[in-house]
Amino acid sequence: MSVVALVPAAGRGVRLGAGMPKALVPVNGESLLLRAVRGLLASGCVQHVVVAAPADQIGVVAAELAALPAAHVVAGGAERTDSVRRALDAVEQVAPDARVVLVHDAARAFTPASMIRDVVSAVEQGAPAVIPVLPVTDTIKQVDDAGDVVSTVDRSPLRAVQTPQGFAIDVLRAAYAAAGDVATDDAGLVERIGGKVHTVGGHPHALKITTAFDLAIAESVLAVSGEPE
Ligand SMILES: Nc1ccn([C@@H]2O[C@H](COP(=O)(O)OP(=O)(O)OP(=O)(O)O)[C@@H](O)[C@H]2O)c(=O)n1
Numbered sequence: 001m002s003v004v005a006l007v008p009a010a011g012r013g014v015r016l017g018a019g020m021p022k023a024l025v026p027v028n029g030e031s032l033l034l035r036a037v038r039g040l041l042a043s044g045c046v047q048h049v050v051v052a053a054p055a056d057q058i059g060v061v062a063a064e065l066a067a068l069p070a071a072h073v074v075a076g077g078a079e080r081t082d083s084v085r086r087a088l089d090a091v092e093q094v095a096p097d098a099r100v101v102l103v104h105d106a107a108r109a110f111t112p113a114s115m116i117r118d119v120v121s122a123v124e125q126g127a128p129a130v131i132p133v134l135p136v137t138d139t140i141k142q143v144d145d146a147g148d149v150v151s152t153v154d155r156s157p158l159r160a161v162q163t164p165q166g167f168a169i170d171v172l173r174a175a176y177a178a179a180g181d182v183a184t185d186d187a188g189l190v191e192r193i194g195g196k197v198h199t200v201g202g203h204p205h206a207l208k209i210t211t212a213f214d215l216a217i218a219e220s221v222l223a224v225s226g227e228p229e
């Protein structure tokens with residue numbers, strides 16, 4: 001029974017503003033997408049990857065991943081949820097024996113292998129859905145429409161969510177079958193059908209590269225820590 005990872009990579013990267021789809025933006029000569037997909041496979045616990053690419057960039061993305069035969073490319077959709085749904089639909093053909101599925105943002109290109117293994121391991125041990133999380137480090141305020149503070153939120157039970165998120169494949173299929181509208185995180189769809197979502201520890205290197213500042217952070221991490229093994 002194999003583990004398959006779905007990689008939504010069909011976003012435009014408007015907030016990064018690099019003039020190309022964010023997944024294709026290079027860091028130290030290699031695209032975020034290539035780094036994210038290679039990282040999943042290098043974890044040793046993922047056998048297949050389905051990438052959702054911008055519909056007008058399928059050839060470019062396939063060429064980018066040509067050296068990785070375990071990677072398959074499908075056309076993504078207008079929203080992240082649409083892209084994940086299309087990748088999930090392709091699993092039946094790509095990896096019919098898959099029982100565990102990960103969903104991992106191409107934009108989290110520097111996710112440590114140990115974190116990927118922790119997520120897979122927790123699903124294999126029986127959790128229907130698993131998300132990597134980090135404690136919230138800033139003070140959190142609730143504000144009103146005028147920008148005035150209403151209250152200070154107790155941050156101790158709050159967590160910031162990363163990817164890869166891991167699922168028993170039947171659970172993710174059921175969540176997507178029930179999903180009526182868009183959700184930015186897949187575990188949210190499992191919550192909506194009453195499914196239990198377990199957490200494991202996230203990692204700062206798994207940051208989502210959203211803005212030019214995030215890209216600069218990733219470049220700095222690479223300069224200090226070196227290329228992942
Ligand atoms: N229609 C979409 C939108 C997003 N994504 C993917 O979902 C991940 C997380 O999305 P985000 O970081 O918000 O990327 P973008 O949508 O590209 O960013 P922006 O909102 O700045 O355009 C990214 O890997 C992105 O490529 C996708 O596959 N399909």
Ligand SMILES: C[C@](O)(CO)[C@H](O)COP(=O)(O)O
Nearest residue numbers: 105161162163184185186208
């Ligand atoms: C799934 C996710 O990466 C969890 O942090 C995130 O919600 C997806 O990106 P978005 O910027 O919220 O669309």
